[in-house]
Amino acid sequence: QVQLVESGGGLVQPGGSLRLSCTATVSGVIFSSIFNVMGWYRQAPGKQRELVASISRGGSTNYADSVKGRFTISRDNAGKQVNLQMNSLKPEDTALYYCSCGRMYPNDYWGQGTQVTVSS
Numbered sequence: 001q002v003q004l005v006e007s008g009g010g011l012v013q014p015g016g017s018l019r020l021s022c023t024a025t026v027s028g029v030i031f032s033s034i035f036n037v038m039g040w041y042r043q044a045p046g047k048q049r050e051l052v053a054s055i056s057r058g059g060s061t062n063y064a065d066s067v068k069g070r071f072t073i074s075r076d077n078a079g080k081q082v083n084l085q086m087n088s089l090k091p092e093d094t095a096l097y098y099c100s101c102g103r104m105y106p107n108d109y110w111g112q113g114t115q116v117t118v119s120s
């Protein structure tokens with residue numbers, strides 16, 4: 001019914017930039033409420049999964065303290081695509097990044113993940 005596909009991951013130098021994109025593909029009939037909130041999680045080996053950023057249907061955003069001022073989340077008018085612009089990347093940002101969406105929190109549907117590696 002819903003498939004989320006991420007793209008844009010890769011290897012970048014510290015201080016560099018990367019833009020992640022996620023597109024939702026739907027089949028059949030769905031409730032639009034599943035896209036009320038979209039977001040990006042990340043998980044590094046040996047670390048707990050964390051919510052990096054989220055954006056509501058109304059455009060309000062939230063960011064983890066560790067990425068404030070460096071990352072920007074956005075979504076298109078249809079609300080089925082979400083992007084994450086990552087600037088001033090640090091080695092600590094290295095993780096598998098997951099796109100997600102949901103009705104109240106972005107935790108109802110998940111993508112497969114895209115790897116981001118920040119290293120010199």
